[in-house]
Amino acid sequence: MSNENDAYEYQTSDAATSWKEVAPGVWRLRIGSPEGLSPLALIGAEPDIAALGLMEAAPPPFRWSDITVEECGNNAKLLVLPLDGQERLYGTGLQFIRSNQRGRTRYLRVNSDPKQDTGETHAPVPFYVSDKGYGVLVDTSRIVTMHLGSTLLTSDTDTEWIRDRNLDPEWRATMPSPRVEIKLPSDGAFLYVFGGPKLRDAVARYNLYCGGGALPPxxxxxxxxxxxxxxxxxxxxxxxxxxxxxxxxxxxxxxxxxxxxxxxxxxxxxxxxxxxxxxxxxxxxxxxxxxxxxxxxxxxxxxxxxxxxxxxxxxxxxxxxxxxxxxxxxxxxxxxxxxxxxxxxxxxxxxxxxxxxxxxxxxxxxxxxxxxxxxxxxxxxxxxxxxxxxxxxxxxxxxxxxxxxxxxxxxxxxxxxxxxxxxxxxxxxxxxxxxxxxxxxxxxxxxxxxxxxxxxxxxxxxxxxxxxxxxxxxxxxxxxxxxxxxxxxxxxxxxxxxxxxxxxxxxxxxxxxxxxxxxxxxxxxRAMSFEIPPEQLAAASGEGAGALDTTAGAYGKRRAKEWDDQYMYGNDMVVAPLVEGESEREVLLPEGVWYGLESGIRYIGGGIIRVASGVEHIPVFVREGAIIPMMPPLSHVPANGAKTELHLVHFGDAPGMCMLYDDDGETFDYERGGGSWHRVSVVPDGAGVLCGRLEGAGELPPSYCRIIWHLRQTSLEK
Amino acid sequence: MSNENDAYEYQTSDAATSWKEVAPGVWRLRIGSPEGLSPLALIGAEPDIAALGLMEAAPPPFRWSDITVEECGNNAKLLVLPLDGQERLYGTGLQFIRSNQRGRTRYLRVNSDPKQDTGETHAPVPFYVSDKGYGVLVDTSRIVTMHLGSTLLTSDTDTEWIRDRNLDPEWRATMPSPRVEIKLPSDGAFLYVFGGPKLRDAVARYNLYCGGGALPPxxxxxxxxxxxxxxxxxxxxxxxxxxxxxxxxxxxxxxxxxxxxxxxxxxxxxxxxxxxxxxxxxxxxxxxxxxxxxxxxxxxxxxxxxxxxxxxxxxxxxxxxxxxxxxxxxxxxxxxxxxxxxxxxxxxxxxxxxxxxxxxxxxxxxxxxxxxxxxxxxxxxxxxxxxxxxxxxxxxxxxxxxxxxxxxxxxxxxxxxxxxxxxxxxxxxxxxxxxxxxxxxxxxxxxxxxxxxxxxxxxxxxxxxxxxxxxxxxxxxxxxxxxxxxxxxxxxxxxxxxxxxxxxxxxxxxxxxxxxxxxxxxxxxRAMSFEIPPEQLAAASGEGAGALDTTAGAYGKRRAKEWDDQYMYGNDMVVAPLVEGESEREVLLPEGVWYGLESGIRYIGGGIIRVASGVEHIPVFVREGAIIPMMPPLSHVPANGAKTELHLVHFGDAPGMCMLYDDDGETFDYERGGGSWHRVSVVPDGAGVLCGRLEGAGELPPSYCRIIWHLRQTSLEK
Missing domain, CATH: 3.20.20.80 (Glycosidases)
Known part of the structure; x- marks a missing residue:
């Protein structure tokens, strides 16, 4: 288990109940005496301490005394964590039915038929991230049931919240709960908390603690x-x-x-x-x-x-x-x-x-x-x-x-x-x-x-x-x-x-x-919540009482719009697919100016836009100032050592910058210095004219024979 | 707990491992030390020992040594029962997706959304009956998982059965398993076995052991x-x-x-x-x-x-x-x-x-x-x-x-x-x-x-x-x-x-x-399996490889026809509903001659017939010789003491007999002699002409003022 060798782990006499900062912004609690193989132990990836150390420092997101573990009978332990009123919770693995898991009970079992919203899926992960900017992982090989604000203690039930369903349209099937309850197996588990300060940072810490993200060939x-x-x-x-x-x-x-x-x-x-x-x-x-x-x-x-x-x-x-x-x-x-x-x-x-x-x-x-x-x-x-x-x-x-x-x-x-x-x-x-x-x-x-x-x-x-x-x-x-x-x-x-x-x-x-x-x-x-602040996402959501339907849903409630029908594609693109039968849709754009990747239409972000597109195009939006590194549409990716052209496509009238990575594309030599990062920028020259610059190791990234700049584009087609 | 007072219970020194015949044809095994309230204890109904005693004697359906209990780790016990090659298993509660539960894993949890075939339902019952003529009940308040021939031990896997899915159309997603495996909570449970000799007897024993069926007002x-x-x-x-x-x-x-x-x-x-x-x-x-x-x-x-x-x-x-x-x-x-x-x-x-x-x-x-x-x-x-x-x-x-x-x-x-x-x-x-x-x-x-x-x-x-x-x-x-x-x-x-x-x-x-x-x-x-012998039902089923469908089912297999779209209504009627979009259907009729209740069409039973009906009628079939007790279509059921006409409608040309029950319809006085059974028969007189007879306590059942006979009918309409 790589965790045991971790430089950041410090020793205490009471390992069973103490929180430890096992990496920068990553805290661990051993609950009980976890038995057998856990997922992190199985994978054995080395936490990327160096990368974690480069991140903005994160204070612990909880007072540790606010997290409790209690026996709950029937050979199980109950882990309880606090929750704020407006907090949204994402994650728990490859979920198909909804994104915000707040208010849900997730039964995190591996299952090839995730047709219902139980939490079961091909890839359940007992890890959730809050839009307040932290993440919580239970590392165990056992099925974990997470009640993500779906349970309400009698002592926590504020009777002011209780509405009369007979007459009050504000009635809701679940009242907000101030706690997460996680049922653990009797032998316990390792609990990890990942700091932020933002949601994207908590996810990044999780990924880096697990060895960093995968780099495919x-x-x-x-x-x-x-x-x-x-x-x-x-x-x-x-x-x-x-x-x-x-x-x-x-x-x-x-x-x-x-x-x-x-x-x-x-x-x-x-x-x-x-x-x-x-x-x-x-x-x-x-x-x-x-x-x-x-x-x-x-x-x-x-x-x-x-x-x-x-x-x-x-x-x-x-x-x-x-x-x-x-x-x-x-x-x-x-x-x-x-x-x-x-x-x-x-x-x-x-x-x-x-x-x-x-x-x-x-x-x-x-x-x-x-x-x-x-x-x-x-x-x-x-x-x-x-x-x-x-x-x-x-x-x-x-x-x-x-x-x-x-x-x-x-x-x-x-x-x-x-x-x-x-x-x-x-x-x-x-x-x-x-x-x-x-x-x-x-x-x-x-x-x-x-x-x-x-x-x-x-x-x-x-x-x-x-x-x-x-x-x-x-x-x-x-x-x-x-x-x-x-x-x-x-x-x-x-x-x-x-x-x-x-x-x-x-x-x-x-x-x-x-x-x-x-x-x-x-x-x-990645999901839009990596890019758009929680309050903006909340403002663009909106939920309320739904129409009663005695066959489709007796507890009618309009689902909040979660904007999980669009996503970030790299740092500078928003992809908003249309499905069969749709020719237009709403898109929530992050702050800034955006261009339709192929339409060239200019949009002001920071809110909801409406876009129409025939079947010829999928709506994709590029950030103004973005520089998109591209190459020719070859029949297949060039083999290691072959070279092709690098097109650097800059959008709009604003200066911009991006990093460009390259390596041989096939081996792990990048771990031994075989990869290179170049800084690509478009900045005004002395006369105020935008010019492209490429900086970094060597003259050109190794896979490219020459660079072609496309400045001040508004679309790929033009 | 009524069971403890049961006259049929005999004492042994080793209560934890001994089977006891707790009522005629009902055997019980205490597994572990069951804690808390069980369903039977909660309901506390007195087993109807007298009625059980009147049933055909049933030998134990198992050699008790063939039923084993073992610890299976993770605080659970595994109960294993043998299973024959062709046996079909029914029950496990209010299941919506299929009738024959053989080959299924049933997770018997109470759940208001039984949209998938997991076993969860409004009314899960850890009771199954075999068409070999026995029933098995686990009496516990815990969620029970029953593997009804859905698991196969490595040691039981006959490699002769393994087919090559690449080329062999006889390939199946599950091979027949010779055992039921039931996962029990660590504290154990009471296990009951109900004898037959037939499926209907095993169900009857279960109902009588639970106090007899409900009699509504x-x-x-x-x-x-x-x-x-x-x-x-x-x-x-x-x-x-x-x-x-x-x-x-x-x-x-x-x-x-x-x-x-x-x-x-x-x-x-x-x-x-x-x-x-x-x-x-x-x-x-x-x-x-x-x-x-x-x-x-x-x-x-x-x-x-x-x-x-x-x-x-x-x-x-x-x-x-x-x-x-x-x-x-x-x-x-x-x-x-x-x-x-x-x-x-x-x-x-x-x-x-x-x-x-x-x-x-x-x-x-x-x-x-x-x-x-x-x-x-x-x-x-x-x-x-x-x-x-x-x-x-x-x-x-x-x-x-x-x-x-x-x-x-x-x-x-x-x-x-x-x-x-x-x-x-x-x-x-x-x-x-x-x-x-x-x-x-x-x-x-x-x-x-x-x-x-x-x-x-x-x-x-x-x-x-x-x-x-x-x-x-x-x-x-x-x-x-x-x-x-x-x-x-x-x-x-x-x-x-x-x-x-x-x-x-x-x-x-x-x-x-x-x-x-x-x-x-x-x-x-009740289901047709109460009436039709297993070999006849099996012959009318038929299953095989289904077409592969990469979106609707990657493990394509044609479902056997279970004839669970029709049912017995009392002793002498088969109801075979049509649903929207259907104007004809197949019906599996039990042996004998049958009449369309309203069509008057005569059918030879013991096989599959095809029937057509417009929206005006639901296909219902009456057994030849049946005598159906009826009354006028009053606006509501007469109050206790009021009387109406009794129509005794006899179908076809064969003699017949039925029992007719009556009481005040509102109280429990029937438990104190307030109910009456009459024997109704249609038999040939000396001249060979069919005549109706009513025999039993008093002249007429208490709710009726007079009897009107309808002999040799072929339909209600005529």
């Missing part, structure tokens, strides 16, 4: 395509080359269950019929500029070569008939890594899609080991299910790291402390609005999320989903079951091509945003 | 109407009288929150503006033939006269600002009863609708005390929530019983052991097909359910819902929020009137079915 930020599950090597290659023929960039081809010799449960071994020569297939794909990503799930078939070794190190229960290995055991993890290195990584497979480490009780038949399953390491099914997604991320990440190659992949379960792991979450859900909200909510908890495109009801739906995914951490068409292509709807083929190309053009900008995630803990894609 | 089986929430006394009376003017029977008028002086939280006291003289209002309604039912919920406003007395006996947390009294305390229960007697029951209020004793985390704001809430009796929030609905049923039932008046009411939460409590469950859900399925599923667990009508998308939806509710335990239009009336859709006013009148005409038949519920434990309305 550059190719990971290109476009991804997953081919139909039973495709052969030749079919996959043909499908990939069609991207080249149609002038649509693509960097990654994903293979689905059919690459395994058997699936559900899987073997982890290539099917000799569909893939007779995997190394040659991976090489040929690589020559055409494509990386290979392999789908897998945890459950091993008796036909797998790993089976006989892992069966004695597996859980008491099977899933789909397959064993569930106990990767808390180093020996089991070694078998997994040895196999994956030999069978895939050694000849160039670029990463994995780690499916179904979440589990379901809701699909037509249940599939997952039960909570009471037993594993040889001593973990039970509850803890293993909460940790399983993290284990696979960690094993595969370590495997690539040992090769000094970066990976970027997909995972369907995650949890606390995952900031440094280069994996994007995805889901079998498919509501476009929820997919957008998940982009916002993932940003509070060190998670990345892809609103992957699978199919569409019509061309408009197709174009709208493609636009959103191109402004996300991982831009992917997942055609495994539907056989779709970017050009599946000819009416909008041009629109889709345009946005996939735009994603490629914006790669230097997005890559820099990820570098800031790694070094400063600020998520590249 | 006759007026409870008339039609119910709930008026809009803010109606005054005069408005309610006017709305009621419109039933009389339009010749639509109605027996009960329900008042919603607006009768309280304040609601959410409530006072339990009449609003002086809307109801200036409650006794006079109740009397005037009674004179017009209407009983009054009052809505309430548990949470008391500081403005209630009960508040100051109950606050010291309440839980640590409020709900909607109201206190949650601890009715496990006799003193608290006494305050509740004294208030309700004085303010309502003493001047004629006929019963209650006990709302929101279930709790929600999912509506726009959460409302319920948390699991960790503390109550003065020592119960915590988890146990109190699991028991709260039972407590209110028990308190109100006892209140009326003490007055020697029967009541019939509504409740939104229930649990184990509720068979004898005269309450029907209801829900804010509104899917018509789910409402029908709930009629089937309620019958496995001693529950009654009303598919109440609130509003409709159109006239067809309206008529279809009204048809279903008229063939249910409680026929109600709940217009509290929508202001609907039976004649809200003029196109189908005649259809709706016809079925409300038909419900009144069938009252002698339905009342007799309820008497059999009380005396023999056979539910009046």
């Amino acid at each position: 550059k190719w990971g930020l290109g476009f991804w395509h997953r081919v139909p599950t039973l495709h052969t090597d030749e079919e996959a290659l043909r499908e990939a080359l069609e991207y080249r023929e149609r002038d649509v960039p693509c960097d990654v081809i994903g293979l689905e269950p059919g690459w395994h010799s058997r699936s559900y449960p899987v073997t982890g071994e290539w099917d000799g019929g569909r893939f007779p020569d995997p190394p040659s297939f991976v090489r040929r794909m690589g020559e055409a500029g494509f990386r290979i990503n392999l789908w897998e799930h945890p459950y091993l078939s008796p036909d797998s070569g790993m089976y006989s070794k892992l069966r004695p190190m597996s859980g008491s229960h099977t899933v789909w008939g397959g064993i569930a290995p106990d990767y808390a055991l180093t020996e089991a993890s070694a078998v997994y890594k040895e196999h994956h290195l030999r069978e895939h990584v050694s000849f160039g497979v670029a990463g994995y899609k780690l499916d179904e480490c979440d589990g379901s009780e809701l699909t037509n038949n249940a599939w997952m080991f039960p909570d009471h399953a037993r594993f040889p390491s001593g973990l039970d099914g509850e803890s293993m299910r909460q940790l399983y997604g993290l284990m696979f991320q960690k094993m595969t990440y370590d495997l690539y790291r040992a090769e000094n190659r970066r990976t970027y992949g997909l995972v369907r379960a995650s949890g606390a402390g995952a900031s440094s792991l280069p994996y994007a979450l995805y889901s079998d859900l498919y509501d476009h609005k929820q997919f957008i909200r998940a982009l916002c909510n993932a940003s509070y908890c060190g998670l990345l999320w892809t609103p992957e495109v699978r199919k569409a009801r019509n061309a408009e739906d197709w174009a709208r989903r493609m636009q959103t995914v191109c402004f996300s951490p991982l831009a992917m068409l997942n055609a495994w079951g539907d056989g779709t292509k970017p050009w599946s709807f000819p009416e909008v083929e041009g629109v889709v091509r345009h946005y996939i190309r735009l994603r490629m053009r914006l790669l230097p900008y997005l890559y820099t945003a990820f570098a800031e995630y790694r070094e400063k803990g600020i998520p590249p894609i | 006759k007026w409870g089986l008339g039609f119910w109407h709930r008026v809009p929430t803010l109606h005054t006394d005069e408005e309610a009376l006017r709305e009621a009288l419109e039933y009389r003017e339009r010749d639509v029977p109605c027996d009960v008028i329900g008042l919603e929150p607006g009768w309280h002086s304040r609601s959410y939280p409530v006072t339990g006291e009449w609003d002086g503006g809307r109801f200036p003289d409650p006794p006079s209002f109740v009397r005037r309604m009674g004179e017009a033939g209407f009983r009054i039912n009052l809505w309430e919920h548990p949470y008391l406003s500081p403005d209630s006269g009960m508040y100051s007395k109950l606050r010291p006996m309440s839980g640590s947390h409020t709900v909607w600002g109201g206190i949650a009294p601890d009715y496990a305390l006799t003193e608290a229960s006494a305050v509740y009863k004294e208030h309700h007697l004085r303010e309502h029951v003493s001047f004629g209020v006929a019963g209650y609708k006990l709302d929101e004793c279930d709790g929600s985390e999912l509506t726009n704001n959460a409302w319920m005390f948390p699991d960790h809430a503390r109550f003065p009796s020592g119960l915590d929030g988890e146990s109190m929530r699991q028991l709260y609905g039972l407590m209110f049923q028990k308190m109100t039932y006892d209140l009326y019983r003490a007055e020697n008046r029967r009541t019939y009411g509504l409740v939104r939460a229930s649990g184990a052991g509720a068979s004898s409590l005269p309450y029907a469950l209801y829900s804010d859900l509104y899917d018509h097909k789910q409402f029908i399925r709930a009629l089937c599923n309620a019958s496995y667990c001693g529950l009654l359910w009303t598919p109440e009508v609130r509003k409709a998308r159109n006239a067809e939806d309206w008529a279809r819902r009204m048809q279903t509710v008229c063939f249910s335990p409680l026929a109600m239009l709940n217009a509290w929020g929508d202001g609907t009336k039976p004649w809200s859709f003029p196109e189908v006013e005649g259809v709706v009137r016809h079925y409300i009148r038909l419900r009144m005409r069938l009252l002698p038949y339905l009342y007799t079915a309820f008497a059999e519920y009380r005396e023999k434990g056979i539910p009046p309305i």
Whole structure:
């Protein structure tokens, strides 16, 4: 456990009840005697003390005596934290239904069917951040129930607040509660408090304490395509080359269950019929500029070569008939890594899609080991299910790291402390609005999320989903079951091509945003509350009594507008997607002057604007003075060492500045001085004319052969 | 606890591990040291040993050594029971999504939003019955998780069953498991096994062990109407009288929150503006033939006269600002009863609708005390929530019983052991097909359910819902929020009137079915598996691989047809509702010859038939030889002592027999000899001509002035 080695930890005689500042602005309390493996211990990332030390100092957000722990019967402990009247709480993981979790009870269990607003999700994280500027994390492998102002003590109930529902339209289903109540397992847990002073600082501290944000390889930020599950090597290659023929960039081809010799449960071994020569297939794909990503799930078939070794190190229960290995055991993890290195990584497979480490009780038949399953390491099914997604991320990440190659992949379960792991979450859900909200909510908890495109009801739906995914951490068409292509709807083929190309053009900008995630803990894609002060967000919300509806909701209440249908894309863009059926919408812009990225329309921020856009465009806004580093729309990301043009696009009439990050894009050499930061600015010269300047190590960032300035733009099109 | 006084209990020195036959065909095992109040102990109903003794003897369905209990870590115990390959399991309470629970994990928590198939529902019951003919009950106030063949041990996994999902269409998401695993709280629980030999016998034993089924007053089986929430006394009376003017029977008028002086939280006291003289209002309604039912919920406003007395006996947390009294305390229960007697029951209020004793985390704001809430009796929030609905049923039932008046009411939460409590469950859900399925599923667990009508998308939806509710335990239009009336859709006013009148005409038949519920434990309305042997049901099912759908279900599998869209109505009718958009359907008829109740069409049973019907009719089938006791379609059920005609309608050409029950319909005098059973038969006379005979105590059942025979009918219309 890296925490134990922490330079900031000081010793007290009473470790069980004392708060310790374990890093600048990060405090920890050990509650009880936490047993077993916790998420932070599992991931073992070193807190980035140096980066934390550079942040604005934060005083403790609580008087420690205001946080209490009590026994609450039935083998549980109750942790209680105070809450202000107006405070909003965000986080708790990959939530799909709402952003502000204040007033909610969150049952933070890993679950592949988060269709209801219980708190269960692919990636529940017992971490919430307050818009007052602090964060609270419970580090445990157990399911945690957080009552985020959803419970009211009799002694706290102010009878003045009680309204008569018969006649008073101000009646509310829940009155504001001044406390958070968190039910913990009997053995306790580690509690962390992250200081601010602002919400973004609390999230940054969380990410930095967890080792800093993930920096994907550059190719990971290109476009991804997953081919139909039973495709052969030749079919996959043909499908990939069609991207080249149609002038649509693509960097990654994903293979689905059919690459395994058997699936559900899987073997982890290539099917000799569909893939007779995997190394040659991976090489040929690589020559055409494509990386290979392999789908897998945890459950091993008796036909797998790993089976006989892992069966004695597996859980008491099977899933789909397959064993569930106990990767808390180093020996089991070694078998997994040895196999994956030999069978895939050694000849160039670029990463994995780690499916179904979440589990379901809701699909037509249940599939997952039960909570009471037993594993040889001593973990039970509850803890293993909460940790399983993290284990696979960690094993595969370590495997690539040992090769000094970066990976970027997909995972369907995650949890606390995952900031440094280069994996994007995805889901079998498919509501476009929820997919957008998940982009916002993932940003509070060190998670990345892809609103992957699978199919569409019509061309408009197709174009709208493609636009959103191109402004996300991982831009992917997942055609495994539907056989779709970017050009599946000819009416909008041009629109889709345009946005996939735009994603490629914006790669230097997005890559820099990820570098800031790694070094400063600020998520590249993030909710508006990172940018807009709480009082402004509150003023733009507004909630009230809703109409009673005896079939849709007997406790009618109008939801506050949370502005979780738009998000920051890097430091200088606001993305406000439209979904099928919409041609206009409201957008809440931060303070300042903004330009429509493609419309060139000028907006005054600091309030709500209304914007209309046909299916050709997604509304994106750029801050005046912003300098957006861009590159040409290449068919794929240049290999390490190749160079391309750098376009520095400056918006509006104001001076501006940004930082630009670059490195080889593929290795971990940046940890040993291989990365470079350049300061890019547009400032008036002596005559008052705006001029561009690039400053930093070396003349040019290593990936670029020349710089082209575009000053005083109002849109990309002009 | 009545169980402790049970004549059938024999003493052993090792109570913790021994099975005891506590009643004929009912065995009990004490697991651990169960703490606190269990549902059976709370209800305290006397097992009907005499009735159990009259049943066919049942051997123990298990070798007791095949049932094991083990510690499973994390403060829990694991109870394991064996399961056969083909066995189907029903029950676990008021489930809406499916009937056969085999292969499912059921998380049996009280929850007002059972929108997903987790097992949570208004009335979870840790009781399942097997079509092999036995039942298993866990009697505990704790949430129980039942894995009903949804978990598979590694050691039980037959690798022969593992299919390759890549290529094999026979692949399934879950393989059959040979065991039930039940996770119990650390303190343990009482486990009961109910013998058969058939499924219906196991359910009957469960109901008889819980005191026998509920027998509502006759007026409870008339039609119910709930008026809009803010109606005054005069408005309610006017709305009621419109039933009389339009010749639509109605027996009960329900008042919603607006009768309280304040609601959410409530006072339990009449609003002086809307109801200036409650006794006079109740009397005037009674004179017009209407009983009054009052809505309430548990949470008391500081403005209630009960508040100051109950606050010291309440839980640590409020709900909607109201206190949650601890009715496990006799003193608290006494305050509740004294208030309700004085303010309502003493001047004629006929019963209650006990709302929101279930709790929600999912509506726009959460409302319920948390699991960790503390109550003065020592119960915590988890146990109190699991028991709260039972407590209110028990308190109100006892209140009326003490007055020697029967009541019939509504409740939104229930649990184990509720068979004898005269309450029907209801829900804010509104899917018509789910409402029908709930009629089937309620019958496995001693529950009654009303598919109440609130509003409709159109006239067809309206008529279809009204048809279903008229063939249910409680026929109600709940217009509290929508202001609907039976004649809200003029196109189908005649259809709706016809079925409300038909419900009144069938009252002698339905009342007799309820008497059999009380005396023999056979539910009046029940699933087809009570009637059709398992092998026939299985043959009529059929399941297989479903189409893959990447948005609607990635683990596609066609659901087996469970025939839970039709049900037995008493001994001799099958009801097969149609829902909006349907004009025909399949019906699985039990063996024998059947007649369309209104079509007169003759069908050969023992298989699937196809039936078509316009919106004017709901498909109902009557067994050949059946004798259906009926009465005229009076405007309301005659008061105790009044008499009407008895029509005995015999179907088809075969001889037949039925029992007919009658009593005063209002009191508990039937427990002291006030009820009578008559044997009704249609048999050939010496010349071979079918003749009707009525035999039994006295000449005529007490509620009837004369008998009219209708022999050899093929439909009601002819």
